[in-house]
């Protein structure tokens with residue numbers, strides 16, 4: 001396995017629409033394993049393929065640590081070609097951050113519950129209804145596959161608050177506790 005460097009804010013790959021995975025090869029399997037290792041190494045709860053510079057519709061997550069004690073813990077999950085087929089419940093604000101935008105967090109309003117169809121790490125069809133933190137992480141990571149970042153949801157005012165941070169990240173001047181892809 002390998003820890004992959006993470007691309008940061010303003011890298012064009014974060015703005016591309018990821019491509020569907022047509023075939024699940026040994027190479028894809030290895031890539032998913034590397035994504036898990038990269039996510040755990042950076043202490044993230046989720047990681048999408050574009051964040052390691054690969055424009056494919058794949059993300060991984062493990063949100064167990066974020067959940068309440070009484071919640072059912074699904075453990076590590078891989079989502080290949082996911083599709084959010086339903087959004088429901090109240091729209092609620094929750095704090096979000098992103099490994100590609102280190103140390104910037106803000107509140108984002110999203111639906112409480114989502115129903116997602118996807119293929120798992122064995123390329124088998126799955127469907128899940130998720131709420132709470134799990135739904136939150138799924139929606140955040142899913143956005144990455146469409147080139148959307150959580151800061152896109154912020155008001156002009158809130159975005160202005162983060163301007164200096166974003167500039168520092170963009171310039172490659174922010175220190176992280178995990179490997180970052182150097183700027184070209």
Ligand SMILES: [Zn+2]
Pocket residue numbers: 097098099100140141144
């Ligand atoms: Zn993110």
